[in-house]
Amino acid sequence: MILKTFKLGGVHPPENKVSAGAAIQHLPLxxxxxxxxxxxxxxxxKAIVNRGDDVKTGQLIAKSVGFISANIHSxxxxxxxxxxxxxxxxxxxxxxxxxxxxxxxxxxxxxxxxDIERTIKLSKEEIIQRINDMGVVGMGGATFPTHIKMMIxxxxxxxxxxxxxxxxxxxLTSDHILMMEKGEEILIGTSILMKALGVxxxxxxxxxxxxxxxxxxxxxxxxxxxxTVHALKVKYPQGGEKQLIKALTxxxxxxxxxxxxxxxxxxxxxxxxxxxxxxxxxKPLIQRVVTVTGNAARKHANFLVRVGTPIEYxxxxxxxxxxxxxxxxxxxxxxxxxxxxPEAPITKGSSGLLLMPETEAKRAPIKNCIRCxxxxxxxxxxxxxxxxxxxxxxxxxxxxxxxxxMDCIECGSCHYICPSxxxxxxFIRLGKDKVGKIIRTxxxx
Amino acid sequence: xxxxxxxxGSPHIHTTDSVRKIMYSVIFAMIPAMLVSVYxxxxxxxxxxxxxxxxxxxxxxxxxxxxxxxDVTINDGSAVITGVLLAFNVPxxxxxxxxxxxxxxxxxxxxxxxxxxxxxxxxxALVGRVFLLISFPAQMxxxxxxxxxxxxxxxxxxxxxxxxxxLKDGHLANKTIDQIMxxxxxPDYIQQLVGFQTGSLGEMSAIALLIGAAYMFYKKVITxxxxxxxxxxxxxxxxxxxxxDPTYYADxxxxxxxxxMILGVFYMATDMVTSPMSxxxxxxFGIGCGLxxxxxxxxxxxxxxxxxxxxxxxxxxxxxxxxxxxxxxxV
Numbered sequence: 180m181i182l183k184t185f186k187l188g189g190v191h192p193p194e195n196k197v198s199a200g201a202a203i204q205h206l207p208l209x210x211x212x213x214x215x216x217x218x219x220x221x222x223x224x225k226a227i228v229n230r231g232d233d234v235k236t237g238q239l240i241a242k243s244v245g246f247i248s249a250n251i252h253s254x255x256x257x258x259x260x261x262x263x264x265x266x267x268x269x270x271x272x273x274x275x276x277x278x279x280x281x282x283x284x285x286x287x288x289x290x291x292x293x294d295i296e297r298t299i300k301l302s303k304e305e306i307i308q309r310i311n312d313m314g315v316v317g318m319g320g321a322t323f324p325t326h327i328k329m330m331i332x333x334x335x336x337x338x339x340x341x342x343x344x345x346x347x348x349x350x351l352t353s354d355h356i357l358m359m360e361k362g363e364e365i366l367i368g369t370s371i372l373m374k375a376l377g378v379x380x381x382x383x384x385x386x387x388x389x390x391x392x393x394x395x396x397x398x399x400x401x402x403x404x405x406x407t408v409h410a411l412k413v414k415y416p417q418g419g420e421k422q423l424i425k426a427l428t429x430x431x432x433x434x435x436x437x438x439x440x441x442x443x444x445x446x447x448x449x450x451x452x453x454x455x456x457x458x459x460x461x462k463p464l465i466q467r468v469v470t471v472t473g474n475a476a477r478k479h480a481n482f483l484v485r486v487g488t489p490i491e492y493x494x495x496x497x498x499x500x501x502x503x504x505x506x507x508x509x510x511x512x513x514x515x516x517x518x519x520x521p522e523a524p525i526t527k528g529s530s531g532l533l534l535m536p537e538t539e540a541k542r543a544p545i546k547n548c549i550r551c552x553x554x555x556x557x558x559x560x561x562x563x564x565x566x567x568x569x570x571x572x573x574x575x576x577x578x579x580x581x582x583x584x585m586d587c588i589e590c591g592s593c594h595y596i597c598p599s600x601x602x603x604x605x606f607i608r609l610g611k612d613k614v615g616k617i618i619r620t621x622x623x624x
Numbered sequence: 625x626x627x628x629x630x631x632x633g634s635p636h637i638h639t640t641d642s643v644r645k646i647m648y649s650v651i652f653a654m655i656p657a658m659l660v661s662v663y664x665x666x667x668x669x670x671x672x673x674x675x676x677x678x679x680x681x682x683x684x685x686x687x688x689x690x691x692x693x694x695d696v697t698i699n700d701g702s703a704v705i706t707g708v709l710l711a712f713n714v715p716x717x718x719x720x721x722x723x724x725x726x727x728x729x730x731x732x733x734x735x736x737x738x739x740x741x742x743x744x745x746x747x748x749a750l751v752g753r754v755f756l757l758i759s760f761p762a763q764m765x766x767x768x769x770x771x772x773x774x775x776x777x778x779x780x781x782x783x784x785x786x787x788x789x790x791l792k793d794g795h796l797a798n799k800t801i802d803q804i805m806x807x808x809x810x811p812d813y814i815q816q817l818v819g820f821q822t823g824s825l826g827e828m829s830a831i832a833l834l835i836g837a838a839y840m841f842y843k844k845v846i847t848x849x850x851x852x853x854x855x856x857x858x859x860x861x862x863x864x865x866x867x868x869d870p871t872y873y874a875d876x877x878x879x880x881x882x883x884x885m886i887l888g889v890f891y892m893a894t895d896m897v898t899s900p901m902s903x904x905x906x907x908x909f910g911i912g913c914g915l916x917x918x919x920x921x922x923x924x925x926x927x928x929x930x931x932x933x934x935x936x937x938x939x940x941x942x943x944x945x946x947x948x949x950x951x952x953x954x955v
Contacts, residue, residue: 187953192637270631349637421953434954506630512637519631533636540630546643546700547742552901561952563901583952591635598641599742605633 182387182412185422188559189414190592192349192513194388198472198479199352203360205483206496208255208280212487214240215267215275218526219316220323221247226276232259237286237463240276243311249324249527250314252463254485255280268509268526270519278487289462295363296459299371306375306458313457314464314527318449319343319418320510322528325454328444329375338442340373340381341427342451344396345411345418347386348511351531353468354448356481358385358392362399365448368455369406376444381406382427383448386413415513416590420445422559434586449530470531471497474539475504484525491521493532505540508533513591546599554593554603560586564593564603571610576617579610585618587611643741646896647701649843653836654708654891660819660829664770665716669825675720677707679727687736702741706730709749712826712887713931714756717768717783722760726752746938747898750931757931765789767822784809786823787816787882791874792927800871816881827887837890846894849906850913854889855880857914865922879921888917888930898938905941905948912937 217223224241234240234253241251257280264272285291301309311326331337342365346354358365369381383400385393387410397408411417411426421432423445430441438445446454449467456462465486472479477498484493490507494500500521508515509529554564562583570579584607593603661669684703688696710730714723730752738744757764769784785793787810794804804810811821819829826833840846862876879885893899893913900909913933920929 187951190639425953431954434952436954504629506632506636508636510634513635515634515636517631517633517636518629520629535636537630539637542632543638543642546697547740549643549646549702549742549896550899550901551646551896555901555950558950559953561950561955563950565901582949583955586953589634595635595637596639596641598639598643598646600638600642602633604635608633 182410183426184412184414185417185425185559187561188557188592189416189422190557190596191413192415192595194413195349196352196355196388197350198470198481199355201352201356201479201481203356203468203481203483206485206488206493208283208485209488209492210280211260211489212255212257212278212280212485213265213275213489213524214251214254214278214487215265215273215524215526216241216251217267217273218251218322218486218528219249220321221245221249223274224248224251226262226274228259228262228276230259230261233257234259234278235284235286237289237465239463243314243324247324247327249316250312250463252314252465253278254465254487256284257281266520266523268516268518268523268529275487275524290460291462295367297367299367299374299458301458303375303377306371309458309461310375310454313453313462315450315453315457316464316527317447318453318467318527318530319447320514320528320530322526325446325450328446329372331376331439335439336442337376337378337439337444338380339428339444340369340376340378341423341443341445342369342381342383342448343418343420343423343445344383344385344389344392344448345423346389347413347415347418348513348515348531349415350472350533351470351511352472353470353481353530355389355392357452357468358389358448359395361452362395364455365451366396366399366403366406367459368451368453370403371454371458372444372446372451373405379405383408384411384417384423384427385409386411386417388413416559416588416592419559419588419590421588434583464527467525467527467529469493469525469529471534472531473508473534475501475534475536477501486527487524489522489524490518490532493525494521494534501534501536503536503538504534505537506535508535513595514589542602543600545601548599548601551598553596553598557592557596559590559592560588562587564607565601567610568601568603568606571606571613576610576614580614580618584610584614643702644700646845647705649840649845650705650891651701651708653839653843653845654705654712654826656832656835657712657826657829657887658708660832661712661716661825663773664819664828665768665825666771666773668716668768671720672714672716672718672723672825673708673711675723676711676727677704679724680704680707680710680731683728683731684736687732688740692736697741700741703731706735706748706752709826709891710752712891713749713753713824713884714764715767716825717766718763722756722763725759726756729755742897744897745941746935747892747895750892750935754931754935769822770820770828784822786927787811787821787878788921788927795872801874802871805874813877813881821882824884827884830881830886833886833890837886840890840894846890847903847906849903850894850899850910851889853907853910854893854914857911858885858918861915861918873922879918883928884930885917888913888934892930893934893937898941900941900944900948902945902948902950904950905944908944908948909937909941912940
């Protein structure tokens with residue numbers, strides 16, 4: 180069988196999925212939680228609790244502000260110690276609700292039973308409202324508020340819901356284990372999303388390096404209408420929204436446009452599970468599966484943790500802080516973010532923690548570009564990373580824009596493949612920031 | 625945790641490939657052709673290759689260390705490649721001092737003056753070769769007859785013309801192609817493929833060169849775009865004129881396996897630094913090289929056109945890079 184994949188570019192970094200197969204482990208509640216008000220793309224939520232307030236698990240503690248924003252709920256029962264600044268995963272100081280935890284008492288109306296709720300009772304509008312209320316955001320990493328994706332503009336027709344179970348990042352296994360343990364819930368979540376979007380076809384894309392997940396979900400889909408599971412050829416960055424749409428439907432998202440132009444909406448398997456919990460169990464998004472792994476990690480694990488748990492707490496439960504820790508990464512090794520401090524809290528978008536030993540932490544010295552064009556062959560967007568990285572330090576913003584710098588999805592394939600170790604993506608990011616500002620000013624005028 | 629954490633942008637993992645590995649793959653790929661040259665020319669081949677490589681590396685070292693006072697990067701292997709390729713492009717009886725001048729010109733003028741590895745617009749070995757050809761035309765076109773190791777001399781002559789030289793001289797003497805091809809000095813195709821022909825050190829055996837090229841394909845150091853478009857264009861162009869007038873033009877196979885065609889197509893036109901970067905651009909580049917090579921061979925005053933063709937197309941590379949962009953996603 181010829182497996183589907185996207186056409187342009189892509190790389191094959193070593194998979195290193197060491198934590199695959201480690202069952203989801205419930206982590207005990209830490210004494211203190213730091214719940215950032217900005218855990219999603221868009222405007223930070225506004226806190227509606229005050230210092231000294233008692234909160235219950237699942238209680239709304241911050242309301243979404245503006246169009247692109249999301250509600251935040253208390254991940255535990257306890258007392259609000261203060262609302263103060265904390266250095267979050269971005270390395271910047273951001274506002275967070277500090278909670279001193281007590282024994283877990285869930286908010287009324289939340290179904291915490293382990294039973295699977297199969298009948299979808301809510302209407303289309305009620306589903307979208309519930310997803311909004313429960314603070315569900317995209318759990319693949321971009322944390323875009325899910326309810327906004329469900330609101331299809333007038334005149335646009337959606338044909339496919341695509342569920343992203345690709346997990347193309349090396350090392351990460353949180354989506355994989357979730358598919359194995361919560362497969363049916365994910366498919367119910369998928370059916371809910373299909374109802375909300377008014378589509379009758381959904382495709383689950385999974386890379387062929389997870390044959391157990393493909394087999395498991397394929398078996399489960401027999402009970403579901405309109406959902407098909409597709410094995411994909413292993414190639415990074417297949418989990419990218421545009422690459423996944425291309426791989427599954429052959430359609431290309433036009434440059435500068437949104438995926439819905441192709442009649443597709445893409446959601447992560449983690450998001451589908453969160454939607455299931457929100458809609459069927461009335462449970463807000465307050466916990467998620469986080470992989471702890473990497474060559475410096477003492478233990479490789481998949482933890483179910485409450486949002487706001489300090490990262491160092493996860494590391495302690497994975498055998499403790501390694502003496503040779505050189506780099507701590509939130510997310511995968513290709514697109515993850517190097518953390519400033521292990522005290523930063525887990526958020527809705529944290530899919531994994533990668534602990535790198537000092538030997539892997541530093542980049543190799545930068546050599547001259549030998550114009551080998553491997554960055555061009557690797558770029559999944561058909562860009563010329565070497566050229567963009569040349570234009571940016573020269574402030575040639577018009578040229579950079581003409582060469583489609585804004586199309587870059589920051590997958591890192593160019594820097595990964597460069598035999599001269601040139602930090603191509605660093606330059607391109609810098610350029611995107613600048614060109615983006617120029618475009619926004621132009622649009623305003 | 626005693627140390628501070630390293631902070632850097634993603635990606636955090638990198639390929640194990642490096643410039644050095646790429647360069648050493650190319651050097652490794654040239655070993656069969658080197659062995660063939662030693663087989664046919666003995667110590668002379670060792671002398672030429674050795675002097676050329678040492679001179680190239682030494683010039684690069686001296687310039688980086690004493691003129692630029694910067695990092696010395698001679699161990700990346702690129703100067704060694706230039707040295708071997710320059711040696712491949714000269715006759716085996718070239719005096720040592722001439723090859724040293726060629727090496728100085730190739731590295732100092734064609735490479736380091738432009739900023740070193742990756743910045744040179746023209747292939748340094750070819751620039752060195754053409755410089756020598758223009759400056760020392762007599763020495764650069766006196767070709768020793770190959771004398772296989774352990775074999776008694778095959779002919780009495782010590783030097784002779786290359787097959788392409790015989791062709792050009794034959795045309796000048798108004799001979800027909802059959803008369804030229806029946807010249808006793810003209811090797812047959814099997815001899816040309818294996819290496820029993822007069823010519824530069826490295827262009828002796830098409831088979832040895834192809835073995836090395838296969839290795840470079842396997843190592844992904846070269847892609848098919850330039851070699852295929854170059855060879856097909858040259859073949860097609862030669863075939864058209866051969867069909868028009870088979871009494872004047874040699875057949876396309878002759879042009880394929882004589883002279884520097886195989887060496888140029890696989891080892892010099894594919895030079896990453898001086899060839900275009902997009903697939904489309906590389907095909908245009910190959911077509912241009914193929915056309916120019918045949919035009920020079922047919923109607924130029926030099927019997928061989930590979931070096932000039934590649935150098936001329938090198939000059940077009942920036943323009944090709946600007947005009948032929950890779951296939952964009954979503955456009």
